Amino acid sequence: MSIYYGMAQWQHPAWVNWLYPASLPAAERIGRYSQVFSTVEVGSTFYTRVDDTQLLRWYDSVAGDFRFSFKAPQTVSHRLIERPWRDIQQDWFAFMLSLQPLQNKLGPTMLQFPAICDERALETILALCDMWTLSTPLSVEVRNLAYFDKTYTERQFLSALSERNVNRVVMDSRPVFSTQAYCDSLIDAQKKKPRVPCHPVATAKHPVVRFIGHPDLPLNEIWLDQWAAKLSQWLFEGLTPSVFVHSSDNIAAPTLAAILDDKVRALTPSYQKSLVLPQSQEQTNLW
Template identity: 80%
Template structure:
């Protein structure tokens, strides 16, 4: 199957669409999990989330749902400036906090910043080697040396593959395909990495982060490419997680549904589990 999700489970523009306005904010994750099968959780990157809160989220979602938590920035973004024993400690504490959630865990993300080049690779891999959970692990890198299609990228991919670790494939091509003519595009182009898109699976649960353009029809060429790649991965027995963003995330669910429609057309015996509530406003965007 393909697990589709967003970078968040609630958005003001999704009220009276993905969930009714009468639904309490705390209950929206449950409604979200009835539509999508995964979510990218960035809050664990920025702060320590209490174990009790993690458990509440866990108990709120459907049994087949999967969380993809981001590792704390103290681990991934201060990797070389802190004592290694402190990084190890924080990584171990984070893994321990996820143990009770393993039945509903998708690929946990180690997201490394663009300042870490090939000199940090051994340390990044050492974190991968510490992974003790039975659930998938994924790695996102942003330094351009890891996209050189030569020795460094080959070594990186080989190292992930030998460990059964998934590469996160970032596709920000759509959001950089035009000049930033609105505030959301300006913000997205400042924050999202502009890296080449190399759709290579290194393990059984490849992770895709697709950053869509707010002019929805403009996304068609890239959605077509991803539909073909996802169909290929399905034929190989892989289980991709696809996290769909847009510059303001308002239409991200619509983009996910459009992508899944394209996968359905290309893949025999594929039954979509993604059905959005009807909304004339969203439909008319295409």
């Protein structure tokens, strides 16, 4: 039984002198991060093509059981409607080619589609899934509300992913929308994060969860309890989830992940807790 816990980044100014010492060069922080967490979202591949040398440098910096979850280029996902299909295919194959040397340390790669991609894009989304050539998992995140209708479109979507052994990314942004935006980080999060229903359905063996926590940590308790129960269920079903924990400013995201793991352990006696954060007086005071 294992859960891969990670953040949306591997370094943050607030994590200095907690997850890694201030003296550690920035280029080496991924190695220290990987001693605490077992996976990470890599968003840089969404925005630009990352040099192969840099990808291999990251690969060599982490242990063999660590897993990278790279985001597919926006030229493939977010410009799906406007670009010629031939160009999209070319970029998709080039991206897969760049990941081939990293397969031993790949978690679910993420195809993340914007709200503009409605049910009419489903055929194209599935065509991209059918082109996936790597032996590692693929996951799909959709943000158009048609895919959350609990009727024909969502059932068709879930069934098609299951047939292809592709994981649905479950976005849980409920916490950051649970109160008014009373601070800068909440204002920013409520502008940028998708407000979609949370449907925790696993369509393959490696379900992906993206949890966006509230900066007032106790307010997250109700949703962390729900996720602990769902993760425990998935573990008993033989699934291997990846859980990426964010918060509105990401400062306390590691703390939220550790709290969630404690809750899973309490519900699942056979589960061996693996996420242990370094002690820090500043972080203790956050809770």
